């Protein structure tokens with residue numbers, strides 16, 4: 001039986017143009033079937049509803065929810081360093097009087113004509129948002145409570161410290177039935193896949209981050 005709150009669920013945000021965004025999904029390797037359903041929901045929503053390019057969604061995994069904040073922080077930092085390297089290479093080869101806009105995603109992804117980094121694989125565009133996805137299910141000790149608190153605080157801190165939106169995509173459930181329904185995997189088919197909302201939220205917040213005055 002779904003909790004009553006599900007009935008008043010707000011629909012996901014209206015479609016927005018995510019065609020210039022690069023999104024990181026970090027997910028755990030606990031409760032893998034449920035996590036995979038959430039990842040699929042987020043990925044599908046970003047591609048089909050918000051025009052995010054499939055190649056601009058990077059998916060990484062960590063052992064468990066407790067590792068999500070660290071991975072989000074480090075992978076964000078690496079992407080920002082690579083974007084800066086690309087921009088600095090570009091500066092070396094472009095007359096800035098031509099009005100080069102280093103903030104535009106296309107600029108950051110532009111492969112520099114000649115640079116030491118030219119041979120590196122993958123996009124140079126920094127991530128515009130991160131979605132941390134995990135499933136915590138209460139056991140018989142207080143371990144659950146401590147991890148839930150640490151992970152929620154840690155994920156919020158990465159977003160505030162980095163200036164890049166980090167979506168809290170961690171289900172904190174008292175039993176497996178609650179988790180299945182929140183991934184849209186319940187037998188009755190009455191659940192709602194929260195990954196859908198996390199995908200829309202990531203696009204919305206990334207566009208808000210990139211908004212110029």
Ligand SMILES: Nc1c(NC[C@H](O)[C@H](O)[C@H](O)CO)[nH]c(=O)[nH]c1=O
Nearest residue numbers: 028030063064065066134135136137
């Ligand atoms: N019980 C769950 C965990 N526990 C593992 C921790 O997240 C962490 O990986 C470990 O303590 C080592 O640092 N993780 C989940 O994602 N979900 C659980 O239900």
Ligand SMILES: CC(=O)[C@@H](O)COP(=O)(O)O
Nearest residue numbers: 136137139140141143144
């Ligand atoms: C969320 C957890 O860490 C939990 O699944 C661990 O179970 P237990 O409290 O029985 O050790």
